[in-house]
Amino acid sequence: MPEKHIDEISGVETTGHEWDGIRELNNPMPRWWVYTFYATILWAIGYAIAYPAIPMITSATKGYLGFSSRAELQQDLDHAKVAQAQFQEMIATKSVQEIDADATLREFAIAGGASAFKVNCAPCHGSGATGGPGFPNLNDDDWLWGGDLDAIQTTIAHGVRYDTDPDTHVSEMPAFAEILDLDQTRQVAAYVWSLTNKPSNPALAEAGKQIFMDNCAACHGDDAKGKAEMGAPNLADAIWLKGRGEDAIVRQVMSPKHGVMPAWQGRLGDTAVKQLTVFVHSLGGGR
Amino acid sequence: MNLYSAQDRKDVEQLHAEPVNARRNRQPLYAARKKIFPKRAEGQFRRFKWIVMLVTLGIYYISPWIRWDRGPFAPDQAILIDLSSRRFFFFFIEIWPQEFYYVAGLLVMAGFGLFLVTSAVGRAWCGYACPQTVWVDLFLVVERAIEGDRNARMKLDAGPWTFDKLRKRVAKHAIWLVIGMATGGAWIFYFADAPTLAVSLLTGKASMAAYATIAVLTATTYVLGGLMREQVCTYMCPWPRIQGAMLDENSLVVTYNDWRGEPRTRHARKAVAQGAMVGDCVDCNACVAVCPMGIDIRDGQQMECITCALCIDACNGVMDKTGKPRGLIAYATLSEYAGNMALATDGGRTAVQPSRVRNPDGSFTDTIRHFDWRIIFRPRVVFYAVIWMSVGIAMLVHLAMRDRLELNVVHDRNPQYVLESNGSIRNGYTLRVLNMVPAQRRIVLSLAGLEGATMRIAELGRQEGRSFIIDAAPDAATSLKVFVTLNPNAARAEGFLFVLEAEDHSDRATYRAAFNAPGDVQ
Numbered sequence: 175m176p177e178k179h180i181d182e183i184s185g186v187e188t189t190g191h192e193w194d195g196i197r198e199l200n201n202p203m204p205r206w207w208v209y210t211f212y213a214t215i216l217w218a219i220g221y222a223i224a225y226p227a228i229p230m231i232t233s234a235t236k237g238y239l240g241f242s243s244r245a246e247l248q249q250d251l252d253h254a255k256v257a258q259a260q261f262q263e264m265i266a267t268k269s270v271q272e273i274d275a276d277a278t279l280r281e282f283a284i285a286g287g288a289s290a291f292k293v294n295c296a297p298c299h300g301s302g303a304t305g306g307p308g309f310p311n312l313n314d315d316d317w318l319w320g321g322d323l324d325a326i327q328t329t330i331a332h333g334v335r336y337d338t339d340p341d342t343h344v345s346e347m348p349a350f351a352e353i354l355d356l357d358q359t360r361q362v363a364a365y366v367w368s369l370t371n372k373p374s375n376p377a378l379a380e381a382g383k384q385i386f387m388d389n390c391a392a393c394h395g396d397d398a399k400g401k402a403e404m405g406a407p408n409l410a411d412a413i414w415l416k417g418r419g420e421d422a423i424v425r426q427v428m429s430p431k432h433g434v435m436p437a438w439q440g441r442l443g444d445t446a447v448k449q450l451t452v453f454v455h456s457l458g459g460g461r
Numbered sequence: 462m463n464l465y466s467a468q469d470r471k472d473v474e475q476l477h478a479e480p481v482n483a484r485r486n487r488q489p490l491y492a493a494r495k496k497i498f499p500k501r502a503e504g505q506f507r508r509f510k511w512i513v514m515l516v517t518l519g520i521y522y523i524s525p526w527i528r529w530d531r532g533p534f535a536p537d538q539a540i541l542i543d544l545s546s547r548r549f550f551f552f553f554i555e556i557w558p559q560e561f562y563y564v565a566g567l568l569v570m571a572g573f574g575l576f577l578v579t580s581a582v583g584r585a586w587c588g589y590a591c592p593q594t595v596w597v598d599l600f601l602v603v604e605r606a607i608e609g610d611r612n613a614r615m616k617l618d619a620g621p622w623t624f625d626k627l628r629k630r631v632a633k634h635a636i637w638l639v640i641g642m643a644t645g646g647a648w649i650f651y652f653a654d655a656p657t658l659a660v661s662l663l664t665g666k667a668s669m670a671a672y673a674t675i676a677v678l679t680a681t682t683y684v685l686g687g688l689m690r691e692q693v694c695t696y697m698c699p700w701p702r703i704q705g706a707m708l709d710e711n712s713l714v715v716t717y718n719d720w721r722g723e724p725r726t727r728h729a730r731k732a733v734a735q736g737a738m739v740g741d742c743v744d745c746n747a748c749v750a751v752c753p754m755g756i757d758i759r760d761g762q763q764m765e766c767i768t769c770a771l772c773i774d775a776c777n778g779v780m781d782k783t784g785k786p787r788g789l790i791a792y793a794t795l796s797e798y799a800g801n802m803a804l805a806t807d808g809g810r811t812a813v814q815p816s817r818v819r820n821p822d823g824s825f826t827d828t829i830r831h832f833d834w835r836i837i838f839r840p841r842v843v844f845y846a847v848i849w850m851s852v853g854i855a856m857l858v859h860l861a862m863r864d865r866l867e868l869n870v871v872h873d874r875n876p877q878y879v880l881e882s883n884g885s886i887r888n889g890y891t892l893r894v895l896n897m898v899p900a901q902r903r904i905v906l907s908l909a910g911l912e913g914a915t916m917r918i919a920e921l922g923r924q925e926g927r928s929f930i931i932d933a934a935p936d937a938a939t940s941l942k943v944f945v946t947l948n949p950n951a952a953r954a955e956g957f958l959f960v961l962e963a964e965d966h967s968d969r970a971t972y973r974a975a976f977n978a979p980g981d982v983q
Contacts (some may be wrong), residue, residue: 191778201489201491202489202491203491204490204491205490205492206489206491208491234622277920301875302875302876304875304876304879310878310879311879313876313879313887314879314880314881314882314887315881315882316882370884402855408882411883411884412880412881412882412883412884412949413880440885449598456919456942458879458887458889458919458944459879459881
């Protein structure tokens with residue numbers, strides 16, 4: 175310990191430390207500072223008793239209040255569940271039409287449906303439900319299996335070409351490679367394309383009309399506007415699921431690709447399917 | 462008769478008052494506070510302060526109880542900060558959260574108002590209107606009523622703990638706590654319907670937040686107003702330093718006029734008999750005894766002084782008794798004071814010489830400078846006043862002309878557009894129609910521009926059109942999902958306007974929206 179040293183100017187004792195001839199005065203702390211310091215010590219002791227604080231070998235002390243952020247989250251989730259229960263019950267007992275007609279229920283169903291969509295549907299249909307080649311865009315007014323509330327609900331509940339569900343939508347376009355030769359295929363493709371666009375060769379399209387009537391009209395209709403009951407797409411509109419242009423049509427005629435959608439009723443339950451139905455219907459294309 | 466050598470007066474009480482916060486006595490920060498026992502002052506400034514206290518406390522406690530009818534769709538409380546529904550009501554004015562710039566404007570006005578007042582009359586805010594000053598004054602009223610005036614209080618404080626002392630102290634602190642509770646209690650009435658809240662408070666049914674707010678404000682009022690008092694102004698408050706920096710040589714401040722007070726003496730008669738010249742100050746310490754800040758104004762300008770002017774009252778009383786003119790301690794500007802001091806001290810070369818500022822008969826010479834009220838209207842003050850009023854007028858004009866209808870639009874971004882089966886392009890928008898009056902209104906929503914497009918409002922059904930009538934809920938935002946469809950033969954996609962107009966043409970709002978379309982669609 176260095177000797178006691180009194181600063182000449184202020185008359186205050188110094189700490190005895192010296193840096194380049196400068197000594198530090200050993201003044202006491204201001205009172206408010208000391209009190210605040212004591213208060214923080216008391217607070218720390220209280221906190222360590224009340225909350226989980228002291229690490230032990232496998233866990234930490236539990237704290238007098240038994241606080242746990244996990245339990246708190248669980249509590250919040252339970253609260254949310256209770257708050258939603260009345261809406262969930264109403265959705266369970268009402269039809270999708272009734273839900274859609276009730277402003278409050280509709281809002282709730284759309285919010286819940288949007289959330290379920292992000293988790294279950296977005297991987298194929300996209301986060302904006304815009305789909306992609308082979309995966310239908312759910313925003314537009316073109317529906318393979320019908321676009322009213324009931325039809326959408328059936329499609330979501332039972333899926334498309336989903337073997338394990340007995341009520342699933344089933345339809346299959348034959349592979350025309352075995353029935354039509356390549357020229358005929360090109361002709362019918364030109365004809366289909368000419369319904370909405372300018373064909374590469376009008377003569378080709380003219381020749382394709384009869385082939386269409388003989389082979390395709392049974393499912394797609396004489397006017398090529400499709401038939402929702404058998405999932406036959408409308409070929410006379412601006413929307414092309416598999417690809418645009420005559421070449422894409424040729425490919426699809428020769429060896430068709432068929433999309434598969436799972437049945438969601440068993441997996442998500444009735445209320446979630448109803449909420450998804452109302453949500454998809456609200457995207458703008460619902461009929 | 463020589464006035465400035467007037468006789469000693471027996472009825473001028475000599476007080477033993479030590480200014481505990483004067484620089485020469487100031488304790489280091491770690492030492493315990495020395496208590497101040499301000500003596501009751503009487504005079505014009507004290508009267509003015511009573512009036513200010515009455516008015517400010519009256520406004521504070523009564524305002525939330527004033528009713529103002531706004532119809533069935535809005536609260537009938539004149540002043541209400543409705544946090545849960547995010548509205549602010551002030552008589553005929555209703556402010557929504559996005560109009561918070563009015564509050565910013567008020568804060569700008571408060572700032573410039575402070576500059577204005579400070580440059581004109583010094584720290585008047587501190588001395589008269591600051592809540593700390595007003596509540597300390599109120600607490601001192603209680604203290605005096607229970608424990609007596611200065612001497613009695615000092616005696617009680619120094620005396621042993623008798624039953625009487627205990628009784629007085631308990632009563633004082635209890636009343637202080639009640640005042641604190643009333644302060645906190647009045648505060649929360651600004652945030653909810655006052656009569657309803659009062660009932661639920663008393664029946665124990667009010668929210669935890671209400672009780673917690675009262676508890677916190679009770680504690681702060683009691684601690685700051687009762688226990689800490691002048692320490693708040695000196696150590697905690699930034700205003701004294703800011704205001705001190707805003708004073709100039711022409712600002713009015715409470716001033717001890719050394720040039721007529723010095724040399725001070727308690728024995729004027731003896732001094733005069735010995736041929737000495739004396740000033741007007743009889744060194745009675747009345748100015749020190751009344752000071753709530755514990756300073757001696759005769760030491761000159763000090764940061765601690767809140768310019769409450771009670772020393773002026775105290776000194777004027779003494780001057781009346783000694784037959785001298787009032788104003789030994791007075792509001793004066795620094796330049797006026799400095800001029801007189803230069804005169805009295807021969808430019809600082811000597812101590813104050815009464816003969817330099819007085820005629821032989823004791824009256825002041827004509828060379829003495831007096832306060833000229835025109836100095837208040839100097840450019841700096843006028844500048845602050847103009848800015849202060851400009852902000853106020855701009856806000857009033859804006860308030861009178863503002864539309865009570867607003868339209869917020871969020872354009873769908875995923876998907877940006879949708880191709881329909883007939884080749885038309887659809888864009889989706891979420892509209893929020895803000896009907897900012899407390900009445901249901903019929904509002905026309907229409908498209909302007911974008912020829913060949915129609916819109917459909919999901920909430921109103923499947924009908925397509927370019928104009929719809931919306932029933933907008935009173936004092937609320939109505940949310941609409943709008944689909945705008947551009948037919949395939951339309952020239953090209955371009956920006957357009959959503960136009961919102963009240964059916965009675967009283968309010969109108971527009972929003973310029975974009976319309977997205979793919980480049981490759983024919």
